[in-house]
Amino acid sequence: EPEVTQTPSHQVTQMGQEVILRCVPISNHLYFYWYRQILGQKVEFLVSFYNNEISEKSEIFDDQFSVERPDGSNFTLKIRSTKLEDSAMYFCASSVVPGAVDTQYFGPGTRLTVL
Amino acid sequence: AQSVAQPEDQVNVAEGNPLTVKCTYSVSGNPYLFWYVQYPNRGLQFLLKYITGDNLVKGSYGFEAEFNKSQTSFHLKKPSALVSDSALYFCAVRVDSNYQLIWGAGTKLIIKP
Numbered sequence: 001e002p003e004v005t006q007t008p009s010h011q012v013t014q015m016g017q018e019v020i021l022r023c024v025p026i027s028n029h030l031y032f033y034w035y036r037q038i039l040g041q042k043v044e045f046l047v048s049f050y051n052n053e054i055s056e057k058s059e060i061f062d063d064q065f066s067v068e069r070p071d072g073s074n075f076t077l078k079i080r081s082t083k084l085e086d087s088a089m090y091f092c093a094s095s096v097v098p099g100a101v102d103t104q105y106f107g108p109g110t111r112l113t114v115l
Numbered sequence: 116a117q118s119v120a121q122p123e124d125q126v127n128v129a130e131g132n133p134l135t136v137k138c139t140y141s142v143s144g145n146p147y148l149f150w151y152v153q154y155p156n157r158g159l160q161f162l163l164k165y166i167t168g169d170n171l172v173k174g175s176y177g178f179e180a181e182f183n184k185s186q187t188s189f190h191l192k193k194p195s196a197l198v199s200d201s202a203l204y205f206c207a208v209r210v211d212s213n214y215q216l217i218w219g220a221g222t223k224l225i226i227k228p
Contacts, residue, residue: 004158031214043159043205045215056214091159103149104216108158 002026004107012113021077023092032075033093082114117142121219136191138206148189153203196226
């Protein structure tokens with residue numbers, strides 16, 4: 001069964017450094033998402049992406065964040081200058097089509113630790 | 116504001132007994148409701164969803180959920196719990212105009228042998 005994959009599984013970085021989290025969505029999916037889950041807190045939406053454009057983003061997704069689909073398979077989340085409060089589990093998801101009815105399928109997550 | 120509530124941080128059930136994990140929601144617009152499960156060190160796995168039609172939906176691993184519009188609830192149920200069902204369960208909702216999922220805080224389900 002096709003799966004969303006994410007690398008690395010755990011990333012440790014120093015405050016102020018740039019990090020890139022990578023995701024490979026399911027191959028026939030066209031919509032891509034990033035969520036994060038700070039330890040002990042709710043899962044929070046960051047951004048959705050379609051046709052090389054951001055289609056929706058939350059207040060969390062400020063200028064420090066960017067997303068890119070650099071080739072036909074990868075979908076990346078870049079944090080330009082990490083802060084301590086960026087420490088969280090970051091989940092990538094994909095879906096076939098947009099709209100509320102479609103199911104989003106999630107990757108295993110990348111645990112980001114900012115020191 | 117749109118929100119999802121899972122009133123129980125933890126639910127303890129003996130193996131073989133029925134289980135219920137509660138979820139209520141507050142949205143403007145038509146809700147589309149989802150349950151996901153998270154096993155230790157794993158991602159969020161889709162269990163089931165309610166879009167329209169029959170209020171009782173069936174999903175993976177023998178789970179089902181009942182949509183109740185008047186009570187704005189979408190409780191997850193299983194007739195006979197297994198120890199392997201022990202995990203963290205998340206309820207989530209979407210509305211027509213949005214792509215994003217809005218999540219509950221999660222309920223830890225512990226099934227004891």
